[in-house]
Amino acid sequence: MRKFVLIILGLMLTMSVFAQEDNKEKGVFQVVDDMPVYPGGDMALRNDVASLVKYPVVAKENGIQGKVYVSFVVNKEGKIEDAKIARGVDPSIDKEALRVINALDKTWKPGKEDGEPVKVSYTVPIKFALGEDKSDEKKTFYGEGENKVYYIVDEMPQFPGGDEALRKYIANAVTYPDVAQKNGIAGKVYISFVVEKDGTVGNARVARGVDPSLDKEALRVVKALPKWKPGVEKGKPVPVEYTVPINFALN
Incomplete structure (x- = not known):
């Protein structure tokens, strides 16, 4: 029986060469003095995302797989807002990835610039992969x-x-x-x-x-x-x- 593999890759945070003044005008920063931190760190974020994800049945039945990049903003209060698909694969998988990010209800430590809380852009990749591997170990390498x-x-x-x-x-x-x-x-x-x-x-x-x-x-x-x-x-x-x-x- 075909099994599916869900791999949450190393978190990818957008690096930018935007001018800081330009970021301030837009209200959302790419890189700040203190970046947002998820409760428990990156590993906790990976684990929470992995626990929430459910491979869409329609995607499994049609052999659809791939890596979805979800971008969002961690606001001044440490909450996620404006989550959107930065790079999608298929409507079913994209929808699930977006649902998972919006379902994260923990409060982040907000990002700070010059000592003040600010909105910061963040990107997380989630890889959906179907495979024939019988071993759980093989799903991770x-x-x-x-x-x-x-x-x-x-x-x-x-x-x-x-x-x-x-x-x-x-x-x-x-x-x-x-x-x-x-x-x-x-x-x-x-x-x-x-x-x-x-x-x-x-x-x-x-x-x-x-x-x-x-x-x-x-x-x-x-x-x-x-x-x-x-x-x-x-x-x-x-x-x-x-x-x-x-x-x-x-x-």
Whole structure:
């Protein structure tokens, strides 16, 4: 019997090179001094999303699968608002992903800029996948033997200083390519990579590109990331796949 696999990938927070003044005018920030924090952290958010998701019957029957990106705003009170599909797969799966995000009723620690609570944009990917795997273990990784790479582990990899430090590192490291600026090219580049057993970043690749110039810059920044605290599964460090979106936007 065909079984389905639900994989909640490493949380992906939109990195932006928007001018802060432009963000303030719009009322929603992309990156702030203190980013919003879900009660219990990212792992708790992943677990809560996983517990709420129900694979739509119509999607299973028709073999529909894919990764849905849901964007929303964490407001000044720590509540989710304006949830919407940033990138969908199918109406049935999109609807379920949106329902799950709107069903999260816990209050976040709101984001802050200059010491004041502000609205902050946040993006979460949810992957719906159908497979023939009989083993629950196989639902959390790909590859075999020494080439096994996990999606989710007991302890996810951590960038030195945490997610906020990762966001700031990328924001400071990114240089908007001149050719892209001159030609009005903008968009969000998704970079996937593996945090190896020793914490180094390997196998960085463009998961979803926009333009060669932007893709190249995003890839350069991710390849230069310093060592992470590696992911741990059953007490042992293991390679874990991670995905980061970098948003290039012109004022």
